Amino acid sequence: MPxxxxxxxxxxxxxxxxxxxxESVLDPSWASFNFDRxxxxxxxxxxxxxNQAMTPPFGLGGRLVWLVDTSLFQQCPTEIYQELERTLPAIPDTTTLLLTGSNKPDGRLKSTTLLKQYIDKSKGELREFSRIKPWETDKLExxxxxLAIERGVKLSRxxxxxxxxxxxxxxxxxxxELEKLKLFAGETHQPLSLQQISLLVQSNTQNSLKLAGCLKTGQTSKALELLTDLLQHNEPGxxxxxxxxxxxxxxxxxKLMMETGVKDKQEIAKTAEIGNPNRVFFLQKEVQTLTLKQLQRSLPLLLELEADLKAGAEERSTLQTYIIELCxxxxx
Structure with a gap:
């Protein structure tokens, strides 16, 4: 019962x-009978x-029961917890139970503790699939x-x-993009050139960071140009x-820690949630010409922008208005 x-x-x-x-649990010929989503x-x-997890599989292979986007690890009513306690020990070994969600499991909940125990006992897996932060360049590289090695795409440093x-x-x-580059490279054994990569690959996320750089230097025209490029490439607002x-x-x-006299880069990195303390030096240079008041006023504007977009405001004009205001x- 993994x-x-x-x-x-x-x-x-x-x-x-x-x-x-x-693929590892189900027999292809019997998958339609033994897979519950x-x-x-x-x-x-x-x-x-x-209930489905208690059902033995039909034919060959095992049974896979997938509970999609469950909130079981954020809230668990008493009656559900009691059912978990009663059912989990009785689930047959032929069943694999999969639970997925977007939020980190709340370790304070009894349901989380219980399921972690059974994950360990059953030799299952608790695994995080979170995006790398856009500024964690070493991890992105x-x-x-x-993945390039896995896909057989030759790239230089x-x-x-x-x-x-x-x-x-x-x-x-x-x-x-790697699949596209692999097809383009064909049978060549030479790493793809920077020019070839630039021509074939579109940029979205890093342009958002460049947009942030334009905002903090007040470059209105360049910021609006970058925004247009992002929207044309279907980047969600x-x-x-x-x-x-x-x-x-x-x-x-x-900036706040610079103003308060904190100099320990390890402490700054921990407080600002920066994975690499060596990046602190470059961030300090980036904010050197900014005032604390400017940065303090920028976040409420961005949060207002987020709220307006979530409320259904027209995307392009709303983004343009706030970008001009931030600049x-x-x-x-």
Whole structure:
């Protein structure tokens, strides 16, 4: 009775792991009989999943019960917890139970503790699938390197750096771009040139970071140009704003600690949630000409922008209005 818990916001790599699990558990000829995909918005979804998990498989292979986007690890009513306690020990070894969600499991919940115990006992897996932060360039470059080797795409060190810059933390796009580069390279054994990569690969996430750089220097025309480019490449407005919020929050923390006299780079990195303390030096240079007041006023504007977009405001004009306002803020 293996139990698997996959969580995180990287939907693409999470789905790939789900597909691999399906292939390992199910017999292709009997998959339609032995695979249950239960959505969390279905009534009594958790009870349905537990009931199906108790059913032996038909024919060959095992049974896979997948509870999709469950909130079981954020909230668990007493009656559900009691059912988990009763059912989990009785699930047959021929069943694999998979639970997926976007949020990190709350370790304070009894349901989380219980399921972790059964994951360990059943030799299942608790695994996180979260996107790398856009500014964690060393991790992004390592991801490109690993996946390029897996896909058989030859890249130079500079090519890896460029592809990481162009694609950012969008794993789905990275896979697609590597497939495109592999087809383009054909049978050649030479690494692809920087010019070839630039021509074939579109940039989205890193342009959002460049947009943040334009905002903090008050370059209105350049910022609007970058925004237009992002929207033309179908980059969602909320994703653009999420990158801007993360970047400006980091700058605010760095400036605040500079103003309060904190000099220990390890302490600054920990407080600002920066993975690599060596990056602190460069961030300090980035905010050197900014005032604390400017950064403090920028975040409420970005959060207002996010709220307006979520409320259904017209995307392009709303983004343009706030970008002009942010640029004016940093021109003062």
């Amino acid at each position: 139990i698997y818990l996959y969580w995180g916001d990287d939907d693409f790599t999470l789905m790939q792991a789900v597909e691999r699990l399906q 239960i959505l969390s918005d279905q009534q009594n979804s958790i009870m349905m999943a537990l 390592e991801q490109v390197k690993v 500079d090519g890896i750096n460029l592809l990481a810059e162009l694609v950012g933390n969008d794993t789905r796009q990275l896979y697609n 909320l994703k653009i704003v999420a990158t801007l919020v993360s970047q400006f929050r980091t700058w605010l923390w760095i 004016r803020l940093f021109q003062q």
